[in-house]
Amino acid sequence: MANVIQALMQKIDYTEDSLTDPRTKDWFLIENNPLKVWCLTASYILFVIYGPKYMQNRKAYDLRIFMIVYNLAMVVLSLYMFIEIILSTQSLGYRVVCAPYTKLSIQNPKEMRLAKVLWWYFFSKAVELMDTVLMILRKKHDQVSFLHVFHHATMLNIWWWVMMFIPGGLSWFGACLNCFIHIVMYTYYGLSAVPSLKGKLWWKKYITKLQLIQFCITFGHSANSIRVQCDFPRWGQYLLTGYMIIMVILFSNFYIQAYIKGRRNPKGQQEHSQKKQKKKNVQNGNINGTIKKTH
Numbered sequence: 001m002a003n004v005i006q007a008l009m010q011k012i013d014y015t016e017d018s019l020t021d022p023r024t025k026d027w028f029l030i031e032n033n034p035l036k037v038w039c040l041t042a043s044y045i046l047f048v049i050y051g052p053k054y055m056q057n058r059k060a061y062d063l064r065i066f067m068i069v070y071n072l073a074m075v076v077l078s079l080y081m082f083i084e085i086i087l088s089t090q091s092l093g094y095r096v097v098c099a100p101y102t103k104l105s106i107q108n109p110k111e112m113r114l115a116k117v118l119w120w121y122f123f124s125k126a127v128e129l130m131d132t133v134l135m136i137l138r139k140k141h142d143q144v145s146f147l148h149v150f151h152h153a154t155m156l157n158i159w160w161w162v163m164m165f166i167p168g169g170l171s172w173f174g175a176c177l178n179c180f181i182h183i184v185m186y187t188y189y190g191l192s193a194v195p196s197l198k199g200k201l202w203w204k205k206y207i208t209k210l211q212l213i214q215f216c217i218t219f220g221h222s223a224n225s226i227r228v229q230c231d232f233p234r235w236g237q238y239l240l241t242g243y244m245i246i247m248v249i250l251f252s253n254f255y256i257q258a259y260i261k262g263r264r265n266p267k268g269q270q271e272h273s274q275k276k277q278k279k280k281n282v283q284n285g286n287i288n289g290t291i292k293k294t295h
Contacts, residue, residue, distance in 0.1 A: 051136035060139035071190030082179035088114040100231035101169025219244035
């Protein structure tokens with residue numbers, strides 16, 4: 001494994017003449033090398049695999065106080081990033097349709113403000129891995145879906161590349177929109193940890209709708225930037241557009257399964273309970289029949 005990582009690192013040429021941003025390449029967790037992010041991602045995936053096995057014969061942890069504090073902190077961080085990104089792009093005179101990123105961008109001192117807040121956004125992707133840890137420690141294993149794990153793991157790694165090579169320009173748009181969604185989402189999670197509010201929060205499914213709208217808007221924005229030939233690294237535009245397509249497909253499937261067909265839809269929940277009870281009755285009948293035959 002070490003040899004594979006070493007070979008991969010040798011293929012990535014971080015020289016003075018490369019496309020890396022000299023302002024951000026040595027910042028914490030970027031450090032001119034993705035190894036720390038890869039290790040963090042690998043640790044995350046290992047916990048997803050072995051965490052439920054560790055918790056199998058243990059009681060779920062009561063983390064309500066920690067969850068309230070954690071989610072409140074994430075709301076504050078998301079709100080700060082949302083406001084700071086907007087203020088930074090306004091001072092730079094960015095247009096929504098096209099925000100270029102070139103070698104001249106690096107020389108503009110105003111761009112540093114945006115790069116700093118985008119680093120906080122990248123860092124928040126590492127912090128957000130705690131979402132999954134909390135789910136597993138509370139034995140909410142059904143919430144740890146493929147979509148959830150894929151989204152958390154890939155966002156951290158994608159944003160390492162963004163901060164290493166393109167911490168400005170069009171990168172602001174998706175991050176800003178995502179911060180707004182996270183203000184709503186972490187507010188919900190924080191409130192849902194309060195016992196007296198349990199069952200009174202009716203707007204969970206609308207968060208998924210907002211996320212879907214977010215990905216559709218970001219996809220349209222990224223695709224349009226290619227159409228208008230915005231002066232931004234083309235590989236970055238393709239990366240973001242392709243990732244948004246994947247997210248739209250996965251979140252659409254999740255919404256259909258969870259809220260139209262699945263257990264979170266009252267009708268679907270009732271049908272699921274009926275099927276489960278019917279299956280149980282059949283199994284009991286088979287057992288009883290077997291017992292009668294043996295006597």
